[in-house]
Amino acid sequence: MKIAVIGAGIGGLTTAGLLYQTGHDVKVYEKRNNLDQVGSGLGIGSNVLKALKPYKMAYAIEQEGQPLRKMELRSNLNEFLNTLKMDQNDEENITIHRNVLHEILKTHVPYERIHLDHKLKETKQNADSVRLYFENGVEEQFDLVIAADGLNSTLRKQIYPKSTPKYAGYTCFRGVVKESLPIDKHTALEYWGHKGRFGIVPLKDDEIYWFCTMTAKENDLQYKSFEKPHLQAYFNQFPEEVRKILDAQEETGILHHDIYDINPLKSFVSGRVVLLGDAAHATTPNMGQGAGQAIEDAVTLTNLMNEKPIDAALNRYDKLRVKHTKKVILKSRKIGKSGQVSSTLKIKLRNKALKTKSSKSLSKKVKFLQKAKLK
Numbered sequence: 001m002k003i004a005v006i007g008a009g010i011g012g013l014t015t016a017g018l019l020y021q022t023g024h025d026v027k028v029y030e031k032r033n034n035l036d037q038v039g040s041g042l043g044i045g046s047n048v049l050k051a052l053k054p055y056k057m058a059y060a061i062e063q064e065g066q067p068l069r070k071m072e073l074r075s076n077l078n079e080f081l082n083t084l085k086m087d088q089n090d091e092e093n094i095t096i097h098r099n100v101l102h103e104i105l106k107t108h109v110p111y112e113r114i115h116l117d118h119k120l121k122e123t124k125q126n127a128d129s130v131r132l133y134f135e136n137g138v139e140e141q142f143d144l145v146i147a148a149d150g151l152n153s154t155l156r157k158q159i160y161p162k163s164t165p166k167y168a169g170y171t172c173f174r175g176v177v178k179e180s181l182p183i184d185k186h187t188a189l190e191y192w193g194h195k196g197r198f199g200i201v202p203l204k205d206d207e208i209y210w211f212c213t214m215t216a217k218e219n220d221l222q223y224k225s226f227e228k229p230h231l232q233a234y235f236n237q238f239p240e241e242v243r244k245i246l247d248a249q250e251e252t253g254i255l256h257h258d259i260y261d262i263n264p265l266k267s268f269v270s271g272r273v274v275l276l277g278d279a280a281h282a283t284t285p286n287m288g289q290g291a292g293q294a295i296e297d298a299v300t301l302t303n304l305m306n307e308k309p310i311d312a313a314l315n316r317y318d319k320l321r322v323k324h325t326k327k328v329i330l331k332s333r334k335i336g337k338s339g340q341v342s343s344t345l346k347i348k349l350r351n352k353a354l355k356t357k358s359s360k361s362l363s364k365k366v367k368f369l370q371k372a373k374l375k
Contacts, residue, residue, distance in 0.1 A: 004142040011277025011294030012148035017108030018302040031119035039098030040174040041201055041209025043288035046093050047369045051299040060104045065094025066204040069186040076193025078239040081354040085363050095201050120154050130272045145273045153279035159270045165260040168284050170340050171216040171223050174255040177248040180206050191238055194342045198242045210245045215340050259284050264326040269318045281325035286335040289328050303375040324372050
């Protein structure tokens with residue numbers, strides 16, 4: 001099939017690479033004039049690695065990843081709250097730098113098939129094709145168009161005009177440092193306190209990905225002005241590991257974004273246009289599943305298109321991915337809401353509830369991620 005992929009992020013490049021590998025005529029269109037990535041670290045769950053196993057890109061991703069076995073929740077006073085085990089069935093979860101993952105994915109799409117400076121303007125479709133119109137004057141027709149153009153997807157807006165990003169109520173800072181801390185390299189840490197949350201996630205080669213979240217107004221000017229010294233002052237009462245991470249962070253290289261998701265959609269398919277990744281189901285990062293779910297979308301769509309006629313494949317993709325990703329959006333939203341509570345009473349109640357739960361029962365709440373059907 002002749003297929004257009006709109007967007008050259010993780011979801012778009014994964015999809016293009018898999019479809020090209022399985023014999024489809026694929027072109028990728030990116031509105032920016034380069035493929036540079038601005039990002040830090042991310043997690044790739046065993047559910048995603050297992051899904052990728054039949055395809056060539058899986059090995060390189062595993063090789064560049066840092067195995068992660070558990071995540072410890074602690075209070076801002078370093079009081080142990082609970083552990084989320086990630087290797088319950090001896091299946092590997094990894095962390096990886098976003099730039100490294102993106103570079104791997106790029107190698108699976110021939111360079112001449114990636115078209116930069118192509119911002120989508122309009123689409124027109126009939127029963128079995130879609131014509132694309134770009135702002136630079138280019139027009140082309142395809143059998144299938146895959147929208148992997150992110151949170152602010154142009155194609156999602158055309159299909160669902162009322163589907164707009166929903167602000168989660170908190171803002172986030174991120175960075176990557178080279179720092180050797182006396183921590184388990186296979187354990188992520190999160191500290192929850194009334195001022196917000198701070199996460200420490202090991203990457204390969206003694207790099208550490210960190211993030212912090214604070215409850216804030218959307219586009220809050222106070223936090224927009226924050227730099228390294230502001231973060232150091234803000235988290236100066238958090239445990240020593242947090243202070244060491246911020247001390248090691250360079251003055252530049254700190255990323256800042258407000259956090260959004262979208263309300264679950266009823267369908268990801270409109271004729272011959274398919275939504276994928278954040279364009280379909282943008283979620284808050286509380287479960288570390290944003291990139292992973294985009295990759296699962298790509299694998300599922302590719303598997304189905306290799307086994308079924310196109311209409312049957314799209315119907316099955318829609319049935320599988322809409323239901324599953326809705327759970328991810330709502331579960332992640334709930335975790336974020338719990339993590340961001342700031343009143344002393346609510347924090348006491350939350351922490352008590354976390355400490356009384358067994359690690360096994362906590363892990364069961366995310367076990368559905370391993371049960372996603374991919375065809």
